[in-house]
Amino acid sequence: MKKFSRRFAPLLFAATCLSPVAAHAGSFYAFGDSLVDNGNIPRVYLVPFSAIEGPLAPYYDNGRFSNGPTWAEILPGLTGLSFTAANDVAVGGAFAGPLTIGGTTYNNLSNVPSTSPPFTAATTTALPSFDEEVANFAAAGGHFGPGDVVGVWVGANNYFVAAGEIALNPLAAQSIITAAVTQDITQIETGVGGLISLGAKTLIVQDLPLLGFTPDFNTQPTQTIQAVDAISIAHDSNLSLAMGFLHNSTGANIILVNEQQLFNEVLANPAAYGITNTTTACVTVTACLTGTAATQDTYLFWDGVHPTASIHQFIARYAAADLNALRALTAPAQIAADGQAAFSSQLGARMSDLQAGASGFALNLPQQSMVAELGANDAAPDAQVGKLSGFLSGSYGFGNRNQTAVTSSFTYNVASFALGVDDRIANGIAIGAALGYGSDSGTVQYGSKVSSNAYQFGAYATFYQPSFFLNLKFAYGIDSYNNTRPGVLAGNITAKPGGSTYDFGMDTGYVMHYQNFAFGPIAGIDAANAHINAYTESGDAALTQSVSAQDYQRVIADVGLAGSTELTLGAAELSPHVSVTVNDLVSGNGGNFTSVFTDEPGVSLTSSYPKATHVWAELRGGVTAALSPRLSLSADFATTVAKSDGEDHQFSANLRYSF
Incomplete structure (x- = not known):
């Protein structure tokens, strides 16, 4: 049976970025x-x-x-x-x-x-x-400059x-x-x-x-x-x-540091800051003036109006925490969109199984399949119309996003599981639905942590003939976050907002054959949105933020070529495959949302999602080995080319056993 490489799983499933490009930190x-x-x-x-x-x-x-x-x-x-x-x-x-x-x-x-x-x-x-x-x-x-x-x-x-x-x-x-x-x-x-x-700025x-x-x-x-x-x-x-x-x-974003709030916290609990004298100038006390730096830094004030170096240290830490917090705000929604795309990609993998004639119950171990198994002889002669079938699958992805002039870099991990049922309602037509669970996490530059659980629902339909396929899918998720970032003293700043995500995708391909090769054009489009409800952080009142509702949106289209062939190695049938696409960010360079520090509610700040690369290329390939009529193993890779906001690389494996 000849096999043709399906359009790759959506790029919205966050591919692994192994080495970020140079950061854009300013002065x-x-x-x-x-x-x-x-x-x-x-x-x-x-x-x-x-x-x-x-x-x-x-x-x-x-x-x-x-x-x-x-x-x-x-x-x-x-x-x-x-x-x-x-x-x-x-x-x-x-x-x-x-x-x-x-x-x-x-x-x-x-x-x-x-x-x-x-x-x-x-x-x-x-x-x-x-x-x-x-x-x-x-x-x-x-x-x-923009990053200064x-x-x-x-x-x-x-x-x-x-x-x-x-x-x-x-x-x-x-x-x-x-x-x-x-x-x-x-x-x-x-x-x-x-x-x-x-x-x-x-x-x-x-x-x-x-x-x-x-x-x-x-x-x-x-x-x-x-x-x-x-x-x-x-x-x-x-x-x-x-x-x-x-x-x-x-x-322009102006972080107004509330020194009344900060000094009041020091005066209310000086020991927490290592201070023992809050009223006297160090320069007026000989033991302090001529003492060690450690002795001097137990004083709040160096002279009549200026703080000691230890207080300057705390002021710097509070101001830095404010700046780092502002620059980390765009990470959670981006991670949520990647997590939702991971679930959506499993729906695409299932449609490829159906196109290949899958029936009964399929178990897909953690994977991110990138190979469509549609060829000249795959048009469903072996599947019964009207018979329900099901699947259980899991996927895992990780990677990072680079720092920009005004946003922090972050690394992420997304794990997703799906359980679904589908029905072949006619020859070459199947529909299905699935429930999913996702666990997403991320570490943002300078210590912020993103953690979310997603409860997902998806629906899909595939139309396929020997030389053509069309896949449609929709996925929706409800997200629950538990985000933290470091405070200055003991205790983290925390936030537990809710949110939702959706992903709609369509992909198609035309298959041509020459001897033992299958090849042809592929194309697709994918739209995604991650919404986070408004929330207010808990923790040190000198650091907490109130953040408005936000929506991270993007639409990506791709067009390219794919090809595959078959080889026999002993008892195993090998199907290597490759695809090259040009991807275009049709719309949705993120969006804007506002925030305030709760001790300065009159000074709004505006966050913008980082501008992504508009056009880039992607190369994908791999091999599938049919080890037995029921057991197959595949390994795949993907890498981006000319993507200025960071190179993405992905490696995956898929083990499928059909009952």
Whole structure:
């Protein structure tokens, strides 16, 4: 009996990708004030740090305003972003923009004359504001690529000036606060907007903790503490509105890190962060100032307003967790679509069995069959019309998807089982239905885990003649997820959304014969959708997200050639087969959905599924060995060619015994 290679199982069944292509990770850039500055005042502006911090300058870490690296220097190593010292252009003392004090306009606190003797500025070298940092970066030809991430932390220096004004005129506190916050937020919005205009697509912006907790203020009169806390609250509220507006108007994703939430968690449980002193500046305690780094890092604050390096480490870890979480959101639906396609592929395998004359009960061990057994003599002379038959099959697949500019890479495993019955309603026509169960899992870059169980139903129909076949199939699944990702402290962030998937496929082929060879054109089309319901994560309130409902859709068409022949090796009949197709992503480069971090619900983020390769080729082949009239064994492979989003490779085996 001659055999002709059936159109391969849908590419939507995730083929194994053994070696991803180069990742698309970008670079990290940082702008702002002393909470970001990595030593630029002495290194770039050549101002001795002793001019800024006096005799304590040697205890500061190489011109940083702390005892170690800032969060902006730590974050790249936690997110796969490249970084050099020159990428950090922040300057300590930076105002958000130009600020008029006593009739004179300043850009940096270090240029403002002291209010105490000798009433001089720390330096006469002009240092920039945040808005000037952005302007200088642009003037030097700076711009950002799609995978770059920009960090911003600025604003507090404006409020130190406002606090001084309130101390001189406490009755005008509210008007001073309103004016200061309005100006500060407007200038930050201008600067962040400028970064977006230079190409920034993803930004991490830090707001302010309550300034009343800092050593410079926590021993002041209650009225002063209340005033600076009111400034912090107004700043954070208005910054959220401004960043939300920028996202809505530009499409840029702005992760707003809620420092009030983070510092409140540290203050509520300092031991969890290794902190024993939350109120005193390390530089004012000799045992801390001259102590080891381990001793210094038990303090929350390095000096009157700046955190220690250990807190910068935690800030970096929280910001990195936010960024990694955002970039992992597109993985679950892609894995679900692959799992559904695995079930759908088993329906295709069953139709090929029917075309080959299968009857009775067939048992297919884990496989991903790629061979159609339709030939000149296969048109069903051996099957009884109207007789029900059944099958039980299983499949297993694994692979990965490459990192893109804004989405994380992931690996996956999909296992699927199907139990079905079918009926030959006429010669050359069969219909059937099946129930299935799928277990899908995935590991996303930087530790997120995807796990889902799928309960599936499928229906199929095949029409076949000696030189032609047409297969139709539809599959639907209900999905239950249990997803996790690492938190910063003990305990994972978890989500348990529900969802559904469907897959509709049609494939056809025309068979020609020459001597012992069968060959001909094949074509097919497959449409799939994976839907995940809206959900909210559980866990650390500084990290959890609320994610809208999402739909991942794709339609793939293919056309190509297939051929097979027969060989005899001892008592075994061998049927090698090969197919080459050109595949086209007809539509459905994913879609968009939104999310928010629950501690910043006013700042929406938009996720887009990665853009897949539009046209690529696929080569498939293998061999089937008929070991006896009832027992056959097949081994197959598949590989993609010229697929820019990653090469897929698949190897499979199928053992079939018919009763």
